[in-house]
Amino acid sequence: MSSGTRPAGAQDSQVRGDRLEVAASVLALLADRTRLALMERLGRGEADVTTLTEACGAARPSVSQHLAKLRLAGLVTTRKEGRRVVYALRHGHLRRLVDEAMNVADHEIGSLPPHD
Numbered sequence: 001m002s003s004g005t006r007p008a009g010a011q012d013s014q015v016r017g018d019r020l021e022v023a024a025s026v027l028a029l030l031a032d033r034t035r036l037a038l039m040e041r042l043g044r045g046e047a048d049v050t051t052l053t054e055a056c057g058a059a060r061p062s063v064s065q066h067l068a069k070l071r072l073a074g075l076v077t078t079r080k081e082g083r084r085v086v087y088a089l090r091h092g093h094l095r096r097l098v099d100e101a102m103n104v105a106d107h108e109i110g111s112l113p114p115h116d
Helices: 008-030 033-042 049-056 060-072 092-110
Strands: 076-081 084-089
Touching: 008 033, 008 092, 033 049, 033 060, 033 084, 033 092, 049 060, 049 084, 060 076, 084 092
Parallel strands: none
Antiparallel strands: 076 084
């Protein structure tokens, strides 16, 4: 049976499975301290490698490798500005995802009460 002739429930199940797979892969990429720091900094605006290296406190070669992974995964975009490469988050959903992860951390560290 082709995907066009599958029952609606099977299509919904496939779409849900695809969404879960993509979401898990995004979260796996963010499960690294350096990449999370890079994404958190980029959530405040575009930045070049030098700025990002200073912001996350990792070695420049490490930062470049992490940025390459994020770029290949489609989470960040790049543009040239003269000789510099400037990085940015692909979209606001990523900024909000990182912000929420940091909010969870604030609650855990500060023993803040849960809320909606």
